[in-house]
Amino acid sequence: MNAPAERPPLPRELADALAASFGSRFSTAAAVREHHGKDESSFTPMPPDAVVFAESSEEVAATVALCHRHRTPVIAYGTGTSLEGHLLAIKGGVCIDLSALNRVVAIRAEDLDATVQCGVTRKALNAALNGTGLFFPIDPGADASLGGMAATRASGTNAVRYGTMRENVLGMTVVLPDGRILKTGGRARKSAAGYDLTRLMVGSEGTLGIITELTVKLYPVPEAISSAVCAFPTLAAAVRTVIQTIQLGIPVARIELLDTLAIKAINRHSKTTLREAPTLFFEFHGSPTGVKEQAETVQGIVTEHEGQDFEWATRPEDRSRLWQARHDAYYAGLGLKPGCRALTTDVCVPISRLADCVAETFADLDAVAADLQGPLVGHVGDGNFHIMLLTDPEKPEDLARAKGFASRLAQRAIRLDGTCTGEHGIGIGKQPYMALEHGDVAIDLMRAIKRAIDPENILNPGKILPPQ
């Protein structure tokens, strides 16, 4: 728990003011700071100097305004499930824990939208929607908070059909770096009224503002849902199936790829008995006939590519078990090598480049890092896949090799017209690829925007934009 040399101590006056305002909801205890100085990445934790447990937008605003007066960094904390070091207090400062902002403010079934405080998790929102006939589709692996999901432009398995947080946030309440409270967007489904501040905040990773409330789109629970699992003789055959399905415009709700190693991990972790081979998980949403029709078309494509055992899960409990197993793939992967840390990649490429990208990536993995183990899971309908590299924390050379592999993969995706991150965000982990992906002019423009909105650089400093 070393503080970097550059890091000034928390100003005494600020600590006193926060303690006076928040009482026991202000803490400098080591355990609390440690808990808030890490995420699920393999980066070494860097605790903040203090943690405030806020309970309203106004409390967040008051905390930020105080920190602003002292030029002290502020980091927003949701569920701690980010994957690129987003939460590390690399310049110290105050962490604001937002988990108590967990109120579902309004569900407007007639408008297919809901307003929630930022700490509401995706599962909590869906629980609150129970009985309304509506659901919220965005589902990153973790049960993340909606504020955090917006801040990292998260997506998940349903994005191929329902979009990402980019498409699903209608409006937000955001605390600006000087403590003012901004409202963005609204509830109209579309608007052409000025600069799109909502989309500017979505994906800004707490560097431009702290999202405290958001209005999101909801969708009717489909009349019929069916899921299927299908094993393939090779990864390439599975990938070709995905490409053809997307190119035909079949509105699949989910189409997920898992390689043999990922299936092994899942079987072990979730007590499933899936055939240990490259596998696609499908889900179809629609009317009963629509679902049947989609499934039949896809089954035809599957057969063409020698898919086997097209197995249905139509009962809700079987479907839940299947998708729970898919969502637990990250934890299942960790179980392959007890005590390991995971370095997770997140490239996304145009669908026509997916087969090449996967093939080159596996060739690289075989050549230099096969012993690390790297299960693949992916939202391949969007061209997005993850390889999780399992490294032994006792062996620094493991991490070095994993990093080399991840770096080549990020560069490969960019070369193939894709991105180094489909849904995890930049944090500190993907900064080395920002200029390669966007070019210097775009990076300059992002810096100009950051300076204009946060001239003192107090909001989550050192994230997204690479050091100059």
Added chain:
Amino acid sequence: MNAPAERPPLPRELADALAASFGSRFSTAAAVREHHGKDESSFTPMPPDAVVFAESSEEVAATVALCHRHRTPVIAYGTGTSLEGHLLAIKGGVCIDLSALNRVVAIRAEDLDATVQCGVTRKALNAALNGTGLFFPIDPGADASLGGMAATRASGTNAVRYGTMRENVLGMTVVLPDGRILKTGGRARKSAAGYDLTRLMVGSEGTLGIITELTVKLYPVPEAISSAVCAFPTLAAAVRTVIQTIQLGIPVARIELLDTLAIKAINRHSKTTLREAPTLFFEFHGSPTGVKEQAETVQGIVTEHEGQDFEWATRPEDRSRLWQARHDAYYAGLGLKPGCRALTTDVCVPISRLADCVAETFADLDAVAADLQGPLVGHVGDGNFHIMLLTDPEKPEDLARAKGFASRLAQRAIRLDGTCTGEHGIGIGKQPYMALEHGDVAIDLMRAIKRAIDPENILNPGKILPPQ
């Protein structure tokens, strides 16, 4: 053609440099300037001091760089079909006509995307897609350029199913105010890599950058399409039909409302024989059974609300005629009162507020401006509708009354949680509602962004943000 007093003349040195670079593609002729100083709004034209006809991103960049050196305003011109005074040279300067940037750069059928120069119109893109099995759905009334459509965050009749320009631009080439060329986004379907510069530029109306190239999403031409027309006893019954259709989550591709007056105008202009009553136009996209199923469900809702004459247009030529008539509604409306000008409104509200908004609006129209005539057409699946007020240019009191009505309508929509503009943009026409809709903090933030990106305020000055 009066120049405002504040407006400095075009610097001689700049004019000489542009003439030297562009030869006959640089013009200060009165007719050319007049043509480029107006759009389809009812605002008094304000011509620029000169027009450059650019043919590449590099030529746009060179022109902007020259203007930047002289602190001279630059206005981008596509097809001149904007509706809020977007193109008026209110501070003089140089207009860049982009219509010659009309090349379809690439169609990538396998990735469902295309890259086009900004001057390609929506119809030209769809013509180029002929035979690929793909189409581009966004369809504002005019055959606008894709660059202009991105700049104003345009949408149209298909937005309820396919989204607006906000959801359909993957990446762009943009000339910045100092003449640098920016690339935003990419071709991956999703990305979490830093600030969303693409969405910042979409809807920025040429005030942050000039879009010269863009990559847009394409969609498979549906296997089956069918359209239907249905008349209702009252406008309220038609609106309730829309609300119920949306709330049930039926994936209609188009659902358009026209009031009795709009139908009259269309019958006269397009030689159609539609029953002169409040009417919904529907379109369904999908598989043959899917389309049939959607249509049957909607037909049930229509019957519940006493809709009559549910009439199918399944033959492609009948469908085309129907939608062409709908697209020509603006020109049809103008035909109701020869020699008139139109003042068009563009509010958008949450669907639950649509019935109230329409009812209050018609009560207002009846009370104060019935003699002006105001046909209603609307993309009501999104909660967006237009009333076009026909004013006699010889009667200034007409325009004053129309403006009063439009102002009350904009404020009403904002009060009902909606926006003063669903798809036309702000230009100069909707500036009075910016602070009411967004609040002072958001306006301050938009100003900070404008200052950061265009500190000299040379790009389309005086648009979007109200004067301070």
